[in-house]
Amino acid sequence: MIAQFKEGMNSCGNLWQIVEKNWKVFLPLFTNEEKQLTRDEFRALFTICWSEEGSNLREKEEDTIFCWELLLNSIQEKQSTITFQEMLVFITGADSIPPLGFPGEPRIEFYTQQNRRLPFASTCGMVLFLPRGIQEEEELTDLLNTALKGYLGFGKI
Structure with missing residues (x-):
C-alpha cells in the first residue's frame, strides 16, 4: 500500500x-501538530454579517460583538472556562483548522433574542448565531457556556 x-x-x-x-x-x-489556536487566528476565521449601517439592529449587533471581543480576550488570557477549540467544534464540527483551510468562510450572524434563547450554530454552514443587544461579557459568556455544554455528545451513541 x-x-x-x-x-x-x-x-x-x-x-x-x-x-x-x-x-x-x-x-x-x-x-496533526495540535497547535493551540490564538485569539487572532480564531478571530480571523470569521466574517461578521452586519445589518444595515445606522440601523437599530446594527447598533445592537455592535454591542454583542463588543462583548464577543471581550470574551475572546478572556479566552486568550485563560480567564474563561471556554476554549477556542470548543468554540471551533461547536461552530464547524472540526477540532482544528484543516491544513488547507475550511471549504467556506465561517461567519457570525445575529438573531433577535426572545426568552433568553441560546446562541446556536450550523456546522454545515459554519455559522455562529449570536443574539443582538448583549451588553455584558458575563451574559454572553453564560449563554455560550450553556450552549456549548448542551451540544456535548451531539451525534454520539
Missing part, C-alpha cells in the same frame, strides 16, 4: 520525491 501511495504521488510530477526532499515544509500537511 505504501509503494502504491508513493507511485501515485510520483505520477503527479514526482510529488513524492519533492515531499521527501522538503519534508519539513510538508509536515503540517501530513501531520
Whole structure:
C-alpha cells in the first residue's frame, strides 16, 4: 500500500520525491501538530454579517460583538472556562483548522433574542448565531457556556 501511495504521488510530477526532499515544509500537511489556536487566528476565521449601517439592529449587533471581543480576550488570557477549540467544534464540527483551510468562510450572524434563547450554530454552514443587544461579557459568556455544554455528545451513541 505504501509503494502504491508513493507511485501515485510520483505520477503527479514526482510529488513524492519533492515531499521527501522538503519534508519539513510538508509536515503540517501530513501531520496533526495540535497547535493551540490564538485569539487572532480564531478571530480571523470569521466574517461578521452586519445589518444595515445606522440601523437599530446594527447598533445592537455592535454591542454583542463588543462583548464577543471581550470574551475572546478572556479566552486568550485563560480567564474563561471556554476554549477556542470548543468554540471551533461547536461552530464547524472540526477540532482544528484543516491544513488547507475550511471549504467556506465561517461567519457570525445575529438573531433577535426572545426568552433568553441560546446562541446556536450550523456546522454545515459554519455559522455562529449570536443574539443582538448583549451588553455584558458575563451574559454572553453564560449563554455560550450553556450552549456549548448542551451540544456535548451531539451525534454520539
